[in-house]
Amino acid sequence: MTQQQTAGGDVRLTGISKTYGSFTAVHPLDLTVPQGSFFALLGASGCGKTTTLRMIAGLEEATTGTVTLGGRDITALPPYKRPVNTVFQSYALFPHLDVTENVAFGLRRRGVKAVRKQVGEMLDLVQLGDFAHRRPHQLSGGQQQRVAVARALINHPQVLLLDEPLGALDLKLRRQMQLELKRIQTEVGITFVHVTHDQEEAMTMADTVAVMNGGRVEQLGAPADLYENPRTTFVANFLGTSNLIEGEIVSTSTEIVVSAGGGKLRLPGSRCQAPATSGGRLLLGIRPEKISLARAEDAGAEAEGRNRVAGRITDSSFIGVSTQYVVESPAGEALHVYEQNVEHRAGLAPGAEVVLHWNPDHTFGLDAAQDIAAGVESVEDAA
DSSP, X not given: XXXXXXXXXXXXXXXXXXXXXXXXXXXXXXEEEOTTOEEEEEOSTTSSHHHHHHHHHTXXXXXXXXXXXXXXXXXXXXXXXXXXXXXXXXXXXXXXXXXXXXXXXXXXHTTOOOOHHHHHHHHHHTTOGGGTTOOGGGSOHHHHHHHHHHHHHTTOOSEEEEESTTTTSOHHHHHHHHHHHXXXXXXXXXXXXXXESOHHHHHHHOSEXXXXXXXXXXXXXXXXXXXHSOSSHHHHHXXXXXXXXXEEEEEOSSEEEEEETTEEEXXXXXXXXXXXXXXXXXXXXXXXXXXXXXXXXXXSGGGTTSEEEEEEEEEEEEOSSEEEEEEEETTEEEEEEEEEOSSOOTTOSTXXXXXXXXXXXXXXXXXXXXXXXXXXXXXXXXX
16 A cells, blocks of 8 residues: 555644543643654553543543644544544454454445445555454454554544554564554554553654653653653653662763762763752663673773772573673662673672673763652552
């Protein structure tokens, strides 16, 4: 299918908010979703992402603010009059209809008689042309989800809204479907707004991610930028894992020097998201995969000019592509290090004395007044 030209435009939320009695689900929010982009609303359960999506769909009435699409105010329009379609986690397919009739449902409801060609094109797009006459119960979860996407896209919406669409799938299938949805979005060229709590899912698929927390957008940007340059402890911890080390600022210029754990650590001034004044407190962040690990007796010349922290391995986990170490040190009780399993590393076992070292340019700085554990998922959160 060639890229579909729509008469669409940006989705703009202006001062949009939602309150239920005394509870504010979404604080006043300004957000622009560029036409033709794959946009993700990412956050933990209860952060307001689904409520925001439902206000775009018209399924929730906004308490304040406006929703415009391509410059047209659609705030007061009922859901069925908005040029958007929603795909839910539950698929909501009709069990008594085959794949063809499920996909054709929206067209038939609008009185379109000749549906075969359009349905065929949609089934080819989602790579289900050979499954046209099967019923939903004869399909896998991933195939059912693709039918739901085809059924939504056949109506040629200007915006496709996806509410946790892959939540019911197992891990391997979810990863396949992430690539499938990205391919479909690229092929049809319409705006996708995708709600998820899964960081990897958002980063794999989206051009732009809005990280939501407590009904507010904490940070907005390209996945790589959010990961490399988090502005808050919540974003640093919620997007992957970050080691956050608290220290005292010793000097500032183009490079900031911080005293932490009995040593000096450095970071570029341009990567500091907090006011940097001598004597002030700062959180230094470093991602686990940026750190190299060496036995204490071997960490001579290779650590020269790098940030160094001495410690002792308390735990190690082999997970195939990498080994994940937890290191106890004066700079932090549990620093995480991820090392690719390129070669066998003798002597790196729990109890070993080690030196962690990394390029100072990979360090970022955050305001120490923030909660150092914000955004860290607990076992209860993951359940």
